[in-house]
Amino acid sequence: MTTTAMAPVPAGERTGGGRPPAARTVRRAWTEHGLVFVAPFLLVYALFLVWPLISGVGMSLTSENITGAGGEFIGLDNYAEAIRDPEVWSSLWNTVWFTVLSTVPLVVAGLGLALLAHHLRAVQWLWRLSWFAPYLLPSGVVCLLFLYMIYPSDFGLADQLLASVGLEPGIGWLGDERYAMLSVVATTVWWTVGFNFLLYLAALQAIPAHLYEAAELDGAGAWHRLRHITLPLLRRTTGLVLVLQVLASLKIFDQVYLMTGGGPDDSTRPILQYVYQQGFTGYRMGYASAVSYIFFALILTVSLVQPLLSRRRAEEAAK
Template sequence: MTSVSTPARQAAADPRRAKAKAGSTGWFFATPFLVFFGLFLVVPLGIGLWMSFTDTSLTGAGGSSFVGLDNYTEAIGDSQVWRTLGNTVWFTVLSSVPLVLVALVMALLVYTGMPGQWLWRLSFFASHLLPVAVVYQVWNMLFQPDRGMLNGLLDLVGIDGIGWLTDESYAMWSLALVTLWWTVGFNFLLYLAALQAIPDHLYEAAALDGAGALRRLWSVTLPQLRRTTVMIAVLQMMASLKVFDQIYLLTRGGPDGATRPILEYIYDTGFTNYRLGYASAISYVFFGVVIILSLAQLKIFSRRED
């Protein structure tokens, strides 16, 4: 019977040892991230899920007892949950569509070689760097009914002033406008990076075939941006569904709850009414809605791409 020599065995074992060593090195460098990921995401998710099945109060009075699905049953039957969820979805529709389209137009304008590109890039992206407190101060002054610049411009052309934040017909549109101005710079940057990654030979081939600028845009640029558009649309929808800061500062959910998002209702339930258990249950109901909408959006986009 033929036996394998010791050097041959070592040669066969070396790739396995190198692979095992590389794997252990990778886990070593990933350990700090995994520790923080577990402490600040997995553990809070687990605690929040358990809390949603209890009647935990922020005051700590009466202890914390297990109530099963009572919180979820109450949340499903709570009219405020569905109203605030409807407000959140409506805001998502109003803000997400222009945040994708306007970002695309801005990126195309810069990519086509406008004079002073560095200035345009800075101008388009600078607002995204502002903290929400600054955004609130700027737009709160613009929306002032008596001294605001927007109503001042309307007055110059003979149009009565608008209650931008106090009229139910305009409040949500005004908040969508604020969000567009504040956050469009990030989507603009993603589109600009995607445009710069399109191979030049595609445009050269289209030009040789006699395609004009609009035809190259429709047949080359937009198809090449399809995956980027899907990514931006999904990320933007998830971000808009989680809206809280600008609405809370500008309208506090008013007028008459017309702009109150579900996250503000969760905040008020948990930290104003002290019902942490019920607030946790609403959070998980909302989490389920976000997951369903995200999967549906990905499914729709994937079908269109196919």
């Protein structure tokens, strides 16, 4: 019986060409796991989001103005002032009120348009394009279009319609507190309903057709199929649409700034416009940062609703 002696493995081969194991692990992570491809995004993300977020927190703790002067550390004084500021609460109320007025019609209209586009067989592409196309328009174009429509004169389409049915024209759509917010809501609904429409349409197309066929064989009418099949299967999509819509409505700025400027008497001014005024008109960047982070905490709280609701539904379904 003979024993074959094995030659010793060189140290360079045992360690992968002289590289230590840690270096080989890092290299494998960059090449095999795709980190080299996401590195540019991570760099831009850290530079334009993470760093401004951190620096904004530091700025909110100082008395810094727009010129960079006066950056003394004052602790939580800006936050205490913001909580006592009635303008903050009135602007926040306008933002919440706009969210309430716009969310319901945007969700209902999005679902209704999706149902129509899903069941209309003739020129489906035309309906889908028509209902989604306004969402692609810039905010300036949309606001200018609606300003021409509701302009209080013979030129405005709204006043012409009122005069055609025998009503008194000349309503101050943007100059009257009773109609200014409703005008902004109507503009927003027409402009952004296409996004919700697209989400609902995709969810409708994912519902198996055999469910409707079986229900129709059992004698279920259109209303019963909608109530007992369509709406329950769209529950998760509706939750997603609600959260996304509330978050989008809370961040209202463009429409109000371009159409009313926050008026009349600040009745339509949202919280983001108040932050803009404090930072770039009042030159109080530290105070504006504090108000914006209070609003950020509100948005963060709302954004956590969807995961909590989904988890609760999953737990109830498991039981």
